[in-house]
Amino acid sequence: MREAGKVTFAGAGRDRAGHLRSDPSAMARLQAAAGARLLVLWRGKPLIAGAGRDRIGWLAPGHALAGLAGAPQVFLGFCTDGAPCFAIDISSWQPPDLDAAALAAFSDPTEQHHPGLPSDHRFTELRQVMTRLPPEEAELAATARALFGWHLSHRFCSACGAASEMVEAGWRRTCPACGTHHFPRSDPVVIMLVVRGNRLLLGRAPGWPEGMYSLLAGFVEPGETIEAAVRREVAEETGVRVGRVDYLASQPWPFPASLMLGCVAQAETGTITRDETELDDALWLTREELVEVIAGAHPRIKGARRGAIAHFLIRHWLADRLA
Incomplete structure (x- = not known):
């Protein structure tokens, strides 16, 4: 797919410098280098700065927060401007008056401010700001979130x-x-545009916000190809039989550690027999109805989250730009 590189978190061509990771002296030298940057996370939420919440709140590696007891640090490589980038997890810090329910919500709206930082620096749920960050910063935040999540588990x-x-x-x-x-x-997950003529198959999982629908998706099982996983997942969840499957684009999705494999699948049948455990609902929508959904004008259905590969694929299908 020609525009696959425009998917959120898809990458900005930076150097990960994997050959330096096992060299402690190189790490020490890079941390002390002028212009070195530190990305700070708290419980998976990156430090975001600015009134518009549109950039990473970078700190210097020597900042006081880097000295928090037990705070693990990882090397992210070099930014495209050549600056060495590191990330640190300060989840041991306990902010006052935490809203535990909000933290566990489908989309956490809360922000946390550390007293040792400027007032516009706040820990913010990455999914809330991912489309506003520069592509390179979004990729770095996603990488750090996935790595620290893996270490924790x-x-x-x-x-x-x-x-x-x-x-x-x-x-x-x-x-x-x-x-x-x-x-x-990274756990491979297929996510698919299931197409039948002028219609697209959408589903709604239990626990999603009211009215929200998205593309069908599911984990690839051991010993299974991407194409086989697409056909199995669609059949299991909706009873629809799929024929041809083509790969389109991928997206790292660090919630917690998925690699989304976007595909387009041609449906050979149209009758839906829903798996009531996996889906609250499944339906076919026409292109005309999906234009309303994307525009936020549909009376009942809300589309996939902006920044997610589902939204990206649907928009490109509507614009006939899948090639």
């Missing part, structure tokens, strides 16, 4: 159960007991 060795240690600037964990190496993972 893989603190113990899966081979022997001992506590593992972060090494290679945050890109590997090693078990000191049995020597097993563990690497960050």
